[in-house]
Amino acid sequence: MIADLLRALHTGSFWYPLAFFFFAAGVLLPALLVVLSRNLLHCALWLLPCLASVAGLFLLLGAELLAAIQILVYCGGIVVLILFAIMLTRGLGDPDVRAINQQLLWGFAGAAAFAGLVLHMLSRESWPAVAAVNRGDITGRLADALLSPYLLAFELSSVILLVAMVGAVVIARPERE
């Protein structure tokens, strides 16, 4: 059933743009609320629909495993970790504390200038027409790529995770006299 739905999404000319705009709005509107909400807890919670919609865009692009990883790691892990940290640092969701620093104007100008520059470049560039691709077993090919040509990156990321885990425990541990 889900496979049929995905095939319809990938081949249908009507549903695909509709799903794309749904997920694009689902990324951008919650992202704005992540930045603009006054309550930090709301900011972190708005991250959930944003990241889930990024997973939806991955699905539309045909990266099924990556969409699953995105949901598992980001929505299941990172957001929960951030929520824990917010609740452990008391008084942060306090709406009386100003959430924005004094660089609002410059910050907005910088971000708007960046967006304008990148979008201008995007519209100027004519991206090369690409050949049709053979979809096939993407997940299997990703596993092959991770375990043969990119084995070093794969193993290094496991070392990074181990170091980060030990480091986080050491840093967050209360100091003893």
Place this chain on the structure above:
Amino acid sequence: MTGLPPLPIHGYLTVSALLFAIGLFGVFVKRNAIAVLLGVELMLNAANLNFVAFWRYGGAARMEGQVFAVVVITVAAAEVAIALAIVLNIYRRFKTVNVDQINLMKG
């Protein structure tokens, strides 16, 4: 099942650029360290979206784009764990995590 999605790559790149700009704005203007971290997460997701979009529209014959995205997600998870540990430590020492109040090394 062959063929490209019936949509030019510009849609994905535009969403990614706007998401990156929103994250950049958050990093620029937020006072709370955790809120700055949320902006960084948005920017990492924008980069991932670009990787996967170029992987798909670049032919999808090679898997570099997805491998990059997997590594970025892994490093993001490690980064969040370390950053939140540092934030908790700063909170214990300064009783605040507003980045403009932690100016111990300001000359």
